[in-house]
Amino acid sequence: MPLPTLRDQRIAIIGGSSGIGYAVAECSLAEGAQVVIGSSSADNVEAAVARLGPGAAGSAVDVRDEASVTGFFERTGQIDHLVFTAGDWGPHLAPNPDTKLSPSTAAEALKVRVFGPLLAIKHAQARLSANGSVTLTGGLLAHRPRKGAPLSTALGGTLEHLARGLAADLAPIRVNAVCPGLILTEHVVSQWPPEMIKGITAQLPLPRAGEPAEVAQAYLYLMRAGYTTGQVIIVDGGAMLV
Ligand SMILES: NC(=O)c1ccc[n+]([C@@H]2O[C@H](COP(=O)([O-])OP(=O)(O)OC[C@H]3O[C@@H](n4cnc5c(N)ncnc54)[C@H](OP(=O)(O)O)[C@@H]3O)[C@@H](O)[C@H]2O)c1
Numbered sequence: 001m002p003l004p005t006l007r008d009q010r011i012a013i014i015g016g017s018s019g020i021g022y023a024v025a026e027c028s029l030a031e032g033a034q035v036v037i038g039s040s041s042a043d044n045v046e047a048a049v050a051r052l053g054p055g056a057a058g059s060a061v062d063v064r065d066e067a068s069v070t071g072f073f074e075r076t077g078q079i080d081h082l083v084f085t086a087g088d089w090g091p092h093l094a095p096n097p098d099t100k101l102s103p104s105t106a107a108e109a110l111k112v113r114v115f116g117p118l119l120a121i122k123h124a125q126a127r128l129s130a131n132g133s134v135t136l137t138g139g140l141l142a143h144r145p146r147k148g149a150p151l152s153t154a155l156g157g158t159l160e161h162l163a164r165g166l167a168a169d170l171a172p173i174r175v176n177a178v179c180p181g182l183i184l185t186e187h188v189v190s191q192w193p194p195e196m197i198k199g200i201t202a203q204l205p206l207p208r209a210g211e212p213a214e215v216a217q218a219y220l221y222l223m224r225a226g227y228t229t230g231q232v233i234i235v236d237g238g239a240m241l242v
Contacts (some may be wrong), residue, residue, distance in 0.1 A: 004224040007032035011223065012079045014061060014072075014120055015086030017044040019185030020137065022052075023212030024083050024219045029055045031220065036076045039086060040064075063116030066123075073123040080132045081223045082124045087137070088112045089187060101150065109151045114158055121166065125173070133174040133229075135222045136163050140181045140236050160232045167230030174229035176222040181236030182209040205238030 011028050015021035016037025025035045029052060037058035039045055045058040061072035063086055090108060117136050128134070141149050142156025156179065163177035182188065182200055188209070201209050218233040234240055 004226060005031065006220065006223060009033045009080040009223070010036070010076075010078065011081045011083060012036045012038070012073075012076045012124065013083045013085065014038045014063060014116070015084060015137075016058065017041070017048040019085065019187060020180065020183060020212050020215055020219075021083065021085035022048055023216035024085065025052055025056060027213060027216045027220055028223075029053070036079070038072050063119055064111045066119055069119045069123050073120075073127055076124075076127065078127050078129070079124065080129045082120060082128060082132075082134045083219055083223075084117045084120055084135070085137045086112055086116055089191070106151055106154075109155060113155050114162070117159070117162065121170075125170065128173055130172055131226065133176065133223050134163075134166065134170070135219050136175070136177040138163075138177050138179040138232065140179055140234070140239055142179060143234075144239060163232065164230045171229065174222075174226070176229060177232045178215065178218045178222065179232050179234045179236070180210065180215045181234075181239045183212055183215050184209045185212055201237065203242055204236075205241055208237065210235060210237055 006028055011033050013021045013025050013035055016025045017039035025037050028035050035056050037045060037048055038061035040060060040062040042060040045060055049056045049058045059072060059075050062068045121134055136159050138159040139152060139156040141152040142160060145153040160177050163175050166175040182197065197209050201207055215235045218235050222228060222233065
């Protein structure tokens with residue numbers, strides 16, 4: 001059997017214009033893959049494609065809008081892998097001790113992070129290689145709840161179980177998830193005070209936040225790993241141990 005590689009594989013990354021998704025695109029390109037990124041702002045996509053350079057393409061897609069998702073996959077054509085890292089940061093998900101629970105905030109929170117992957121998979125499925133894969137994105141709050149963020153805990157858990165259910169349902173297409181701890185993406189760096197980041201990470205076995213390229217390695221592994229499905233890889237600096 002030839003050694004698994006992403007060389008010449010075609011990878012669609014929804015959420016690829018920044019943060020974790022951008023790092024997955026960058027690392028995949030470094031391995032010789034072709035990437036097609038998507039996110040809701042055409043300007044963000046255009047800027048990211050230019051930064052990524054040769055091998056990268058992309059177009060706007062708003063995963064809250066089914067017609068937009070249909071159009072995106074018509075443009076991507078045949079793909080080997082789908083990576084979903086899109087996430088919004090509305091007030092419904094802010095780490096705020098005053099968060100109020102209501103069905104309407106919960107419904108808002110579901111749109112991008114839960115219904116988004118469902119719509120993406122619905123429209124990508126026919127275009128995915130039979131030995132291809134889907135990788136979803138959860139989050140450590142699924143396992144380490146914090147005051148003020150109950151919806152993030154529920155969404156992270158939902159994503160992990162969605163990956164398990166879809167792995168059984170879509171086989172032989174493989175479906176897995178990555179569960180990141182705190183990762184220094186543009187959003188986190190710009191919105192979270194350094195003392196807050198330090199406070200969350202100081203007690204970890206690896207006492208710092210992760211870099212986007214470090215968590216991207218889990219996505220690359222899951223795309224290459226032809227005998228792995230229904231799994232969740234936690235990349236958290238050891239936060240699950242403490
Ligand atoms: N960073 C962390 O510490 C961390 C930890 C645990 C879990 N996560 C999860 O990992 C995912 C990515 O996080 P990140 O830090 O990389 O965030 P990010 O840098 O803000 O990236 C989010 C991406 O999603 C896109 N997006 C937002 N709304 C969209 C929509 N309606 N349709 C399509 N694309 C949309 C954004 O681009 P546009 O603005 O152009 O749409 C952007 O490309 C999120 O689900 C987050 O919950 C992150």
